[in-house]
Amino acid sequence: MKGVILASGLARRMGGIPKGLIRVGGREILYRNVHLLRNRGIGDFIIVANRWNEKAYREFMEKHFSGSIRWEIVLNDAPHRENGYSLHLVQPYVDGPFALTMADHVYSAGFISRAFELYRGTPAAVVDRNPLYIDIQEATKVKCRGNRVAAVGKGLEEYDGADTGLFFLNTDVFRITESLLMQEVIPLAKVMEEYHPECLEVSAEVWMDVDTPQEIRKATWLLIRDATKGKGDGWISRHINRPISHLITYATVEHLTPNAASLISFIGGIIAAATAVFHPPAGAVLYQIHSILDGVDGEIARVRLMESRAGGWMDSILDRVVDFLFLLALSLHLKPSAHTMLWVMAAVFGTLMVSYVSERFRGAYCRDPYGIIPPLSWIPGKRDERIFLIMILVLAGRVAETFIAVALLGILKALWNFLHMFRWSLSQDSVRRKP
């Protein structure tokens, strides 16, 4: 399957930048679309440009994708003939099914994944029946009949959803564009009305077309919020940490790489620990701030499409180091008795074991335990919750009790997770073989 991106539109430009090269969430829209389609296995792209933006697109593709995919830029010398004509020009370059999208449409990874999961090999227009993030009055609307596209247009009175700008087509679409060639202007809507692809519904996922600076800001914000969806966040994270980290990410996504954000968060954690030796309440507040900052690197990585296994791995290990140093610092301040020291050690052990039990599971099964074993989320004890609890207790002047609480929370959470994972693993082994 190939990917076709239409980028020859003559719509008003923003500051002279071709639309596909506008940055949303730290990445050019064209980069986003190529990257997301490549992640679905497409390695061959055709980009239709016009004479004014062709050079910029060519340089951009050479800089970012040379070597990693095949791509070609097709020139549309009559861009006023609109998108249906641009599509027609692609005919010599494709010989089977292809995904078609627009250079000014931004999609979340979830949107593209869902569309590809639903695609069954027959031509389809991806339609959002319940668009949450765009103004349906302004949008191109689609009317479906018998699950096929019947009408497309901005002015439809009756419609079933919005045109998301993503299509799965086949070479037979060129019979339609051929038949329309006599007309001076060939809107894509017109082509689809005669081609009648399936209506493929993808709703409740982030997508939007971007025209104005205001829309860029909105799209960036949507991508940031979408980046933490399904991460299995705890209560504190969802209600306290994320709302703040989203704002920080929004402010920094253009300027910070994920690794730089990790480093800042790590240094923040070290400072929190160092402070806790002399002034536990101040240290505890800094620790909670570190916990909020700790979400930023992952958000930036996902929004900028820079997620990497190495990044997640490194981040986890730095978290363990910070957690240990903070407990160490707090115990230095306390100068604990032999009795309290048991709790200090148990707190260190429990804190590490919550992560170890999960990671060892992931290592054994190559699967995310929180994704497949729902009871793991039933009791608190994840990092965000633990750090918040530490802050509350330390602010209340209960440093010795902090260790007891952290030890109990950690060990009980680790034990709970261990038992549920163990039960799950037994069920797996019995599925795979007889005793």
Added chain:
Amino acid sequence: MKGVILASGLARRMGGIPKGLIRVGGREILYRNVHLLRNRGIGDFIIVANRWNEKAYREFMEKHFSGSIRWEIVLNDAPHRENGYSLHLVQPYVDGPFALTMADHVYSAGFISRAFELYRGTPAAVVDRNPLYIDIQEATKVKCRGNRVAAVGKGLEEYDGADTGLFFLNTDVFRITESLLMQEVIPLAKVMEEYHPECLEVSAEVWMDVDTPQEIRKATWLLIRDATKGKGDGWISRHINRPISHLITYATVEHLTPNAASLISFIGGIIAAATAVFHPPAGAVLYQIHSILDGVDGEIARVRLMESRAGGWMDSILDRVVDFLFLLALSLHLKPSAHTMLWVMAAVFGTLMVSYVSERFRGAYCRDPYGIIPPLSWIPGKRDERIFLIMILVLAGRVAETFIAVALLGILKALWNFLHMFRWSLSQDSVRRKP
């Protein structure tokens, strides 16, 4: 591909048990062969039995494999006509390539894997050019010419290797067996001499045919030693722990399940920790004994073909618990000063982090870091080495120094591993995509 197992031989039986049902290393030979072939993707078996052992084989297959594979037992009513005739009887049941083996041949998983890796779809006899574990004088020998079997027999003067009893055949072999049907006795050797399959060399892997109680013992021992091959053991493990754990496994493999062995080792670790509170030297020796016992569950699991991800996962977590409890116990005995307490906490942290860094890597990449990053093995600090060091220091009366040594060893090892894994992960990311 199907699997064919010839089990109709009339050779002297051992204690009235059909040869395929003799237990070697806690598993019947037939179970081993079916299990190992199934692991290579074969789900369809034909077993040729005689009238005396048919019922026992049928009951055995029903008990162990009903539901998980398809199998059929074919009766050879004239077993004195030998294996070539048994092979001929299989003709109606196969319609493509099949793997052929004998009910009295024991193989290691490594042997079977190697043979299937080398198999290229053309008929082949698996030949061991340098058999380490059998008496070549007694063995059936194979002479190859132009990489094809030229002669097979016990009495060959000139030969290239030993017949391992494993063959990859195709239905055209039945033309040969058909042509030999006039003869009363049809040895498999005779069939192969006329069929000329390729000589497929698999050497330096464990296999042997089993006839006598002495050979059962020898095969069990070979499988146990083979079970720890390539596990990335440290120096102490290779030279002290394994030689002892092999003996323990040899004595217990028939009686203990892997989980029972894990539990015994865990309880041993708890006892070691409890002892260390009152008498560190005795506790340290028990800890080292626990470290030796800790190898037994994995060995039993591999030799009895009961390896499971759940088992490995659980075992790792119990190890972390024992390590923590031992350090806790030792610190209780020491009643450390605030200064020493730093080292105690660092020892707990370092001990856990050595495992955490590796497991988090395995979780991220689904690959064994020690297998793909050689420098990780360059410095010591694995569990076997750490426990041995603890024993030596505690026996020398250096309890406080034990914590310092364990902390430094653990943190340096974790840091070393972290940096090498980080370097590796950078090289991976740059392979996969441009910055």
